[in-house]
Amino acid sequence: xxxxxxxxxxxxxxxxxxxxxxxxxxxxxxxxxxxxxxxxxxxxxxxxxxxxxxxxxxxxxxxxxxxxxxxxxxxxxxxxx
Numbered sequence: 001x002x003x004x005x006x007x008x009x010x011x012x013x014x015x016x017x018x019x020x021x022x023x024x025x026x027x028x029x030x031x032x033x034x035x036x037x038x039x040x041x042x043x044x045x046x047x048x049x050x051x052x053x054x055x056x057x058x059x060x061x062x063x064x065x066x067x068x069x070x071x072x073x074x075x076x077x078x079x080x081x
Contacts, residue, residue: 028077
């Protein structure tokens with residue numbers, strides 16, 4: 001069995017373009033999801049606070065960050081924190 005040591009950024013390891021950006025967004029989404037869970041916030045409330053339709057919030061929390069900047073995600077986190 002061989003083991004390949006990762007770089008610490010799975011997105012770089014699999015060859016995605018702009019892996020640092022993708023990792024930063026993934027970490028922000030994880031932080032948003034953690035706050036939502038910790039505060040037991042209903043999805044409709046979160047969607048209203050961040051200004052997204054509930055289906056878009058759901059997609060975002062599922063990891064679809066396409067169309068969102070790091071600044072937007074940081075703002076979402078700030079609003080719900």
